[in-house]
Amino acid sequence: MTYKLTGSPILKGEKNVTIVTIEKEEPGRYSYERVELPGNRTHDNEDVLVQAVLDFIRTELDPTSAIVKNQEQLAKTTEALERANQLMDGMQKVNLQNAQDIEDILARLEELEAQGETDQGEKEEADGAAPQATDTENQADEPAPAQPTTEQPVAEAPIQPAPAVEQPTESETEHEIPTPTSEASTSEDNGGSSNE
Template sequence: MEFVLVNKFFRVGKTEVSIQCDKPLTFFTRELEGDRLGDTDETLIEAVKEILRTELDPTSAIVKNQEQLAKTTAALEQANQLMEGMQKVSLHNTDDIEELFARLEVLEKHNGIDHEHEDKAEGREEAPHVAEPETHPAEPAPVTQPVQPEPQPATEVATNGVPNVVVSEPAPAQPTTEQPVAEAPTQPAPAVEQPTESETEHEIPTPTSEASTSENNGGSNNE
């Protein structure tokens, strides 16, 4: 019996397939799980025929399902073995990576020690950096102008009593330096004694004595 594909269309979650045979004239329509529109016509016909065999002979369908289950179990065991092998390889790779890191650390330490020995042998040790003190320009000291003394005329007394004026040359100016001014200690001024009344009486002449003297002088003049 040869079947041909008559119709196929997709419903929600299922694909409905119809097949037909001319001799004898038979027609079957079954639903397949999922979207099977992309499959070929032969694949869809075989899927429908498999459903028909299961319906007509359940025993053969059970045997076939058992065979399919055995195949699936074998594939699962093989997958588990592959997974275990991958885990072992991963652990081995991890150990190799850790060992590689340890060797790299030892190599870096060894290279650092070699570099230190080379620097000491060649005398290329870095000298400590000494910070140079900052120098500020000193401010110039104030310059004081020398004070020139005014020339004073010197006088000499001649034998004839006429003073001779001699102009002396001014002395060379000496540079003056600022000296600190020392404050003179303040002393109390001496107290002025006031004359007493008895002393004033003795000092002032009495009018009687002056009159007597004038009379005496007048008498002498008359004589």
């Protein structure tokens, strides 16, 4: 059996229904069906409108099959709703647990901050008393300046050349007795030996 749409769907605005007419072509016989479908169906294509009219007619002719079909659809919808409710319950439990965890973390954080303030106060008190003790401790801990010991010379004198190399100053030459040089001593020794 072949059905086709006859004419365009007509919208009745006051009832918010669309009037659709289909016709059945059989050799030697024509039948028409005119149905009011709920809502605005003027933009639906021909196949969708024909199927909607046929479903409406079947429901009128055999209400039990429509009831069974609706019950199946209701069962599917109920099952989907139950799954959605289970998911919502699970999410709600997770959210409650997260909220509890956040509260626990905030409480621990407050405790740590309170401990930190107490520790900071104790540290500041210790720091206020510690510098005096630390200064004296640092003075006691610092090594004393090197003291001369018997093992070390008191002061190392720079190595100076022998006095024979030094040039005497004028004041020294006036007061000192001249000493014979090595040439004079050798000549005196020679002269003394020759005299003997």
